[in-house]
Amino acid sequence: MKTGTDRVKRGMAEMQKGGVIMDVINAEQAKIAEEAGAVAVMALERVPSDIRAAGGVARMADPTIMEEVMAAVSIPVMAKARIGHIVEARILEAMGVDYIDESEVLTPADEEYHLLKSEYTVPFVCGCRDLGEAARRIGEGAAMLRTKGEPGTGNIVEAVRHMRQVNAQVRKLITMDDAEIMTEAKLLGAPFEVLMEIKRLGRLPVVNFAAGGVATPADAALMMQLGADGVFVGSGIFKSENPAKFARAIVEATTHYQDYELIASLSKGLGSAMKGIEISSLAPEARMQDRGW
Amino acid sequence: MVKVGVLGLQGAVREHVRAVEASGAEAYVIKWPEELKEMDGLIIPGGESTTMRKLIDKYHFMPELKQFATEGKPIFGTCAGLILLAKEVVGYEEPHIGVMDVRVERNSFGRQRESFEADLDINGVAEDFSAVFIRAPHIVEAGENVEVLAKHNGRIVAAREGQFLGCSFHPELTEDHRLTQFFVKMVAETKEKTTV
Numbered sequence: 367m368k369t370g371t372d373r374v375k376r377g378m379a380e381m382q383k384g385g386v387i388m389d390v391i392n393a394e395q396a397k398i399a400e401e402a403g404a405v406a407v408m409a410l411e412r413v414p415s416d417i418r419a420a421g422g423v424a425r426m427a428d429p430t431i432m433e434e435v436m437a438a439v440s441i442p443v444m445a446k447a448r449i450g451h452i453v454e455a456r457i458l459e460a461m462g463v464d465y466i467d468e469s470e471v472l473t474p475a476d477e478e479y480h481l482l483k484s485e486y487t488v489p490f491v492c493g494c495r496d497l498g499e500a501a502r503r504i505g506e507g508a509a510m511l512r513t514k515g516e517p518g519t520g521n522i523v524e525a526v527r528h529m530r531q532v533n534a535q536v537r538k539l540i541t542m543d544d545a546e547i548m549t550e551a552k553l554l555g556a557p558f559e560v561l562m563e564i565k566r567l568g569r570l571p572v573v574n575f576a577a578g579g580v581a582t583p584a585d586a587a588l589m590m591q592l593g594a595d596g597v598f599v600g601s602g603i604f605k606s607e608n609p610a611k612f613a614r615a616i617v618e619a620t621t622h623y624q625d626y627e628l629i630a631s632l633s634k635g636l637g638s639a640m641k642g643i644e645i646s647s648l649a650p651e652a653r654m655q656d657r658g659w
Numbered sequence: 660m661v662k663v664g665v666l667g668l669q670g671a672v673r674e675h676v677r678a679v680e681a682s683g684a685e686a687y688v689i690k691w692p693e694e695l696k697e698m699d700g701l702i703i704p705g706g707e708s709t710t711m712r713k714l715i716d717k718y719h720f721m722p723e724l725k726q727f728a729t730e731g732k733p734i735f736g737t738c739a740g741l742i743l744l745a746k747e748v749v750g751y752e753e754p755h756i757g758v759m760d761v762r763v764e765r766n767s768f769g770r771q772r773e774s775f776e777a778d779l780d781i782n783g784v785a786e787d788f789s790a791v792f793i794r795a796p797h798i799v800e801a802g803e804n805v806e807v808l809a810k811h812n813g814r815i816v817a818a819r820e821g822q823f824l825g826c827s828f829h830p831e832l833t834e835d836h837r838l839t840q841f842f843v844k845m846v847a848e849t850k851e852k853t854t855v
Contacts, residue, residue, distance in 0.1 A: 367777045374774045377793050377832045381705050381738070384669040403713035405669065405706070440765060441707055442794065464771035464794070487772045621668055621714055622690065 370487035375509035378442070378465065378489055379573045382406060382510075382596055386586065386617050387575070389413050389600040392431065393438035399603070402613035406442040406465070408598070409435040414471050414518030415601035415640065418652065424472045426454040432461055444491070449658060450476025459488040465510070467491050470657035471517045471600075478659060483507030493577065495528045495655060497535035501556035501564070504572060511570065513594075514655040515578015518601050520642035522579045522588065524655060529576060529592045540568050578655070581606075581639045583619035583632050590623035607637030661846045664689040664698035668714040670706020670739060674831035678839040684846065692723035700733040700846030703740030705793070705829050708765070711739060712755055721756070728758040733822045733849055735842040741825035742796050749799060759823040760802030767797045767814075779828075781809040781817055785837045790816070790828035797827050822849065 368374075385405030390396045396407045411427035412420060426447050436443045442464035447454035449468055454475070458466050468481055468490055483490040484507030493514035494500035500511055513532075515525030535554070539561060542550060547565065551558040563571050576589030577598035586597045597620050599613075606612040615632040622628050650656070660683065665675040667688035679686035679702070689695060701724075703711075715721055728734060736744040742763055743755040749764040768774070771794055779788045788809075798815035801807055809817035809826070817826040817838075824845065830838040 367775050369773060369775045371776050373791050373832060374776060374793060377791050377829060378771055378774060380671045380674065380832065381707065381793055381829075383671060383673075383706070384667075385707060385710055400709060401713075403710045405710050441709055442771060459772065462770045462772060489771065617710070617713070618717065 372509070375489035376572050379491070379510035382442075382575075383573055384621060385596045386613075386620050387444065387596065387598045388603055388613060389598075390435060390604070393434045395604055395609070396435045396439045396443075398610050399613060400439045400441050402610060403617040404441060404613065405596070406444055407435060407439060408444045408446065408467065408600075409463075410446060413601040413604060414654075415520070415605055416518075417471060418518040426451070426458065426472070429457065429461060432458070432463055436462065446472055447481075448472040449474040450479050450481060452481060455481055455486065459486055463488065465489050465491060468508075469493065470514060470654045474657050480506050480659070483509075491575075493655070493658060494532060494574075496531045496554070497539065498554035498556045499658065500532055500570065500574070501554065501560040504560045504570075505557035508572065510572050510575070512575040512577040512598055514658070515576070515580075516645055516648070517578045517654050518643075519579050519645065519648075520581035520602060520605075520640040521645055522581065522585045523645060525576050525579045525589060526592065528578075528655075529574075529589060529594060532570075532574065533593050536564060536570060540565050580616075581642060583615045583629055583636075586616045587619045587623035587629055590620055596620065601640050605640035612636055612639075660685050661699040661843065661850055662687060662697060663700045663702060663843065663846060664695060665702045665704060666711070666740075669710050670704040671829065671831050672704055675702050675704050675737075675839075678831050678836050679843065681836045682840040682843040684843045692718060692720045695723050695727055698727075698732070699850045700735070700842065701727060702842070703734065703736040703743050704831065705738035705740065708739035708742040708755070711743060715743075715755070724756050725758070728756065728822070731822055731849065731853070733824065733842065733845045734758070735824040737826055737829055737831065738793065738795055741798075741827060744823060744825055746802075759820050759825055760805055761798045761818060761820070761825065762800040763796045764799050765796050766794050767799075768792060768795050770794065777811055779809045779811060779816065781838065782807075784808065784841045785835070788835060788837065789833055790830070791832045792816075792828045795827040798825070
């Protein structure tokens with residue numbers, strides 16, 4: 367019997383496919399998310415838009431919040447650790463969190479190195495904007511990927527850019543001759559073995575969810591059409607006017623992402639979505655997606 | 660060729676489709692209840708059972724799923740699918756589809772860090788089956804007509820009751836399709852009997 371194998375870690379993410387993972391900050395929100403049909407919740411101290419507003423250093427949440435949320439729901443519970451923060455990650459693992467997001471939403475603890483995720487029993491999800499970043503994270507042991515998007519903005523444009531970019535680069539890679547892969551690895555800054563694996567499979571070896579800016583059911587369905595395996599919704603749900611209704615609508619739109627009549631009816635009378643931010647209005651230091659190396 | 664539907668509301672749908680096709684049957688992703696009618700057998704995949712149940716209710720799948728079972732057509736539930744099939748779920752007053760005479764406990768091996776791979780001896784299927792358990796349930800109690808197919812550390816992890824096949828683990832996550840082939844054979848035999 368073996369725990370923490372690639373199959374077990376990647377398999378856990380496979381079971382989340384076609385589903386929605388929702389950010390929650392307490393047990394009450396976690397229950398609303400589970401009731402709405404979320405496949406998992408991400409337990410946080412603050413949702414990304416509030417992290418943005420609060421400024422300062424954003425760290426792993428108080429373990430009390432994770433404990434409360436784990437006790438409240440039967441679905442998997444994820445939590446965020448700072449990039450490169452070995453001890454935050456080990457704390458979350460020791461607490462029995464089901465998945466760790468090594469996340470650019472928090473202030474990085476290491477500006478050179480990410481966690482060596484292959485050393486942990488708990489699986490990790492990481493953000494990516496292109497194939498080089500995706501392959502580096504897989505090389506370090508990430509068992510799941512997500513677009514970085516631009517968290518806490520309610521603006522889908524960056525998640526679209528990142529999903530299209532990764533998928534276009536995967537398509538290009540799988541048409542390449544084997545002899546060309548090493549140079550591609552050099553150009554992308556990607557591990558050669560991971561690129562060979564992607565070429566052999568004809569796809570990424572782990573699931574890739576959409577994240578960072580999903581604010582409406584239509585946004586979720588858009589990301590699914592662009593090839594996302596599922597959707598993370600951060601600030602979108604509990605910053606909307608009617609979270610329970612909004613959450614249910616996003617779950618349904620993700621399941622039936624090509625059924626436009628259904629999505630039209632789901633989108634009716636939802637109340638206002640979260641207030642969005644135009645990306646060009648963000649100062650360079652406020653761009654979370656540029657964190658990670 | 661028999662037609663096997665894979666309930667496509669959430670979870671490891673694509674992997675089951677691949678396994679069914681590799682086992683010599685036609686695979687269909689089932690997203691709406693009326694699509695069930697054409698199927699000879701059904702697989703309920705792994706995923707989150709609470710999410711699948713919400714969507715089953717939302718799209719009024721329940722009467723059609725029960726009808727499918729009443730007609731004697733085979734159903735195979737893996738992990739979350741087993742939970743949906745069971746007549747009793749530990750800690751819950753009501754079952755979901757509630758057709759297979761087993762009592763199951765959710766997440767009974769622990770959280771994700773306790774998820775594991777283990778080799779199983781599956782009676783009549785394989786002696787060396789590499790099985791992947793992810794936040795897996797197990798069968799606490801099996802009814803008298805239930806045939807126990809495999810155990811891990813004394814816990815029942817695969818069983819068959821006539822037309823129903825259930826397992827705690829994820830055969831769709833490996834390249835070993837012997838358990839899916841076993842189910843496809845169940846579907847073919849049932850179809851043959853009903854058309855004669």
